Amino acid sequence: MKKLYFLLAFASILLFLSCNKDDNTSNNDPKLIIKLEVDPTQVRLGNTGTPANIPAGNAGQSPVFNSISAHYLEFTSNATTLLGDGAIVYQAPETDKGGAGAIDFNRSNVVAPGDVFLEVSLKDITPGSYEWVRLSLSYQNYDVQFYFNDAPFTGTVASFVGFNNYLTEYTIKNETVTVNGNRSQGYWGFETITGVQTGQAPEGATTVPNPLFTTSPIPQGSCVVTGNFDQNLVITGNESEDITVTLSLSINNSFEWVDVNQNGKWDVDPDSGENIVDMGLRGLVPSFQ
Template sequence: MRNLFLSLLATLILFSCSDDDETTTVSPKLIVKLVVDSDQVRLGNNGSPAEIPAGNAAQNPIFNSISAHYLEFAQNSNTLLGNGAVLYQAAETTAGGENAIDFEKSNVVAPGDIFIEIPLKNITPGSYEWVRLSLSYQNYDVEFYFNDIPFTGTVASFVGFNNYITQYTVKNEQVTVNENKPQGYWGFETVTGVLTGQAPEGATTVPNPLFATSPIPQGSCVVTGNFDSNLVITGQETNDIMVTLSLSINKSFEWIDANGNGKWDVEPNAGENIVDMGLRGLVPSYQ
């Protein structure tokens, strides 16, 4: 009897485990990747193609990592910022005084890696034409010249509306801040150490083709772009949806070209200050 009881108990446990396995389902997700493209059209703030202003020069940076602060899908061109499906908003803090992005808690990834995953069941069903993405941080390599000799340096670029930074690493060296830094703050690491600076207020380009019907706040970095065909979420999906957000870095690193040679000269008193580190357009796609 004892052996029979144990045999029946084992059978019940086996069937119980099998039933659990069979009823376990994986919820499909929205998977978002950030990529950069130096061949993508270079846009200005109003979403139209933009040339490099006279007296400036620019180059395509080589990206190491990137982060965003906010992601929203908008139904149409009249959907105001915040009235679409807000999918992601990174941590903020008042530790530095005014409200700011908490850089320490930012999700920093390499271009092409998965940035976020969201269960599709958590997204309001609808037909979405536009994407709004607020960039916050970029890390990339650029070419510079010293005594007309070319070198490569690394830039840590903070383009969020306001950034509370405890510390950050540019390439090898760590910089301690412990305060808020406005949009356009940067650290630049070369063989001789790290220089820090600030781009002019309001100089960071933020392309928004919907500026006439759906403006964005001054000083934000909400880049806007539209799908070729609307992304429709029904709430009944059984498979993941992959969304790729392609960001234009076409001559996105811009400086004052004081001597007109098209090179970024960093000698003392050269006067070739960084003026713009904004992304130059957003092209979203899905599959």
């Protein structure tokens, strides 16, 4: 009887040690860590990935970001790799609750700029040498300067730049907006001193820089910003340490409106006509360490 008790106790200890070993191995797996940053001094690019000025008749400002989210992340090895044919690192949950397929905002990962957006085991990434990054942005929340009756104020914008967005409700700063439906790229909510305004930027007006537009186009209405590493990111599948990839996004005058009176200020008086036209990010510079 004592012998049987000893064997059972010994087996239990072995099982415990084995479980702990597995847990530690899992916890110590090297990871790919993704961070999203924003930079108001980064070059301002247009849709073709070349420097772009603010169009005549419009004005812009570099907003102060509170939070950001992305829908899709892909690494590609060369300039001819088509969208979807690279190593897909991440794709956010989608839903058809609103009819057509859309990003499920309730399940999106929204973080402050500079915080960790994503952690993935490097074992789950297809080994390869990657030159390009494609990042589909979906949500931005930021503060902007505006004028009401010629007096300056600060307001908060919730900006939805994903291809399609299913929203039940969302909070801008202090105010919550109920939607319970789909909203297409360019939908926004603006919390001001006079309450909440919502609106929609014109179809196709959201800038999405893609330096590979001739060899690897992206679908109209997506927000897949493309950028290249200074040197290729090489993933072997045998890494022993984490790799941190920082995706720096240009917000250089990324908030753009029709400047009716040409004073360079965003006037939100009811009769101003100074509507938001573009909230797209203005370039992507990836780096790793």
